[in-house]
Amino acid sequence: PGWLADGIHVITPNKHAGSGSLARYRSLRSLALEGRAHWRYEATVGAGLPVIQTLRDLIDTGDRVLAIEGILSGTLAWLFNRYRPGMSFAALVREARAAGYTEPDPRDDLSGVDVARKIVILAREAGIDLELSQVEVENLMPADSEGGDVISFLDRLAALDGPMQARVEQAASAREKLRYVARLGADGRARVGLEAVSESHPFAHLALTDNVVAFRTERYCDNPLIVQGPGAGPEVTAAGIFADLLRIAQTLSRR
Template sequence: MSRADVPEVRRQVVTGAHSAVAVLGAGVVGAALLKLLATPAAAQLRLVGLANSRAQVQDPAGLELATIGAQLAGSKLGRDDGALVAALDASGCPHKIIVDATASVDEASRHAEWLLAGYHVVTANKSLAGGELAGWRSLQAVFRQGGRYGDSATVGAGLPVLPTLRRLHACGDGLLTLEGVFSGSLSYLFNQYDGSVPFSSLLKEARRLGYTEPDPRTDLSGADVARKLLILARVAGFALGADEVEVESLVPEPLREVSAEAFLAGLASLDEALARRCAEAASRGHVLRYLARLNQRGKAKVGLVEVPTSHPAARLYGTDNQFALTTTRYHTQPLVIQGPGAGPEVTAQALLGDILALHPFV
């Protein structure tokens, strides 16, 4: 993170803060969260630690947001979660919050441990809740002991799908089907793609705009969509294992294990098969969308699907996500939640919202 990524702020360290916060991850989402921590909405929060994958800074008295980028860039401190936790403990604040804005499997594996130790955890990291079933169950066991976990940013970049699904499930409303577009990058690509421009050209443009990961295989493989579907299915009461989601990857087999540079050089190999599928769909008056689907028997699948132009997913814009929930009480028409499902600003806002929801500030 460069100094340009950090906002100019005049606010000094808040000595009477209710909560001490340590942020893991200083990438685009972490940088967006730092900007929000400099706003009046976060006036009762004290940032005591910030880490990227290589270095960290911490101070129980609070870090100055105006210079945090330079502090992290010049830090000689190697990564040590124990030191960050110690800064939380030494802060004297009644609430201690660890924010995981990484995609690290190692960091996610510590969530249950931190919760058991009495820290709150707020996360955009899907690796635990959307990974192996044992990880999900470890979280549920901690929740029964009173752990407080904010995960709104893991699905839909803060769109209210997880709290809605939890409320329906708590009220005894059974999920019959779940269908939708869960990837902002794949939403953008297939909202644009009609066969008139090679798919690889659209993919390069989406990557340039920052809509995909630097290595677009993260998006095209379907693995990220599958993790989100697993999280939603588990919240709805389906104890699905990671191997129970059928996933269609859009990455050609020869490009799956090569370097990122070799993949980007070979993007044109995606074009022929997708152009053929697009033309076949158009001949039936349909369009292509990358959908996630779950039925009431727990069958879960993500992949490229033909849908008619009357289908809700055919009318999306930009990077919109869409979640259509058919339940025993929303049966005649599904309950649809739709909106921007990607972007550092909305993801960071979901993290801040979960932080503030951990306890009343007003």
């Protein structure tokens, strides 16, 4: 808040300010609305995808959000796009980590909290007062995974192979696919967790690390507005930050 109060513009991909306590968030928004400095955070959800800008445009033109659903983690998208019956989920997580698709500590991805932060940011952008603690979060980690280093955690992750195999086999038998989905309703209730979606569902046919967000609004009620594309990686994240920089520069040039 101090930077905004001092007239310093802030552009960030960091989700903690936008998903932290409502009191702090309101303080930041109030300072930004005063006009002395801008606070932009497009890259917090979907990296370079125009997710937040699209939502802002909907709200600013008088539309009302009825529901938001999406796949908001490139890491979890990669895992469940690859995961098939007969595969070891623990081995797949190790492969993703070696390829650089996960955080250095995969617990940051598997806990679901990162996805929960993103749905909180979208909810607040839509005018819904949502705290992170109010989001129902499905944690994919085995019990007692919080302590210890990353290597010991990866060793314990094998405990997930049995339960995850049962879920992927059940989904496959019903011609469904597992996806880690974030959902927000107009009533403000939010959930992030693993779901089985039909093969005809838009979420079933994504490229490996794609994010996808579906906005169902009064204007886009029967057929939701969908934003989809790569949602992770340094190049697309940098593009999202640069887009915010250009928007601020354009605003300042009109003063």
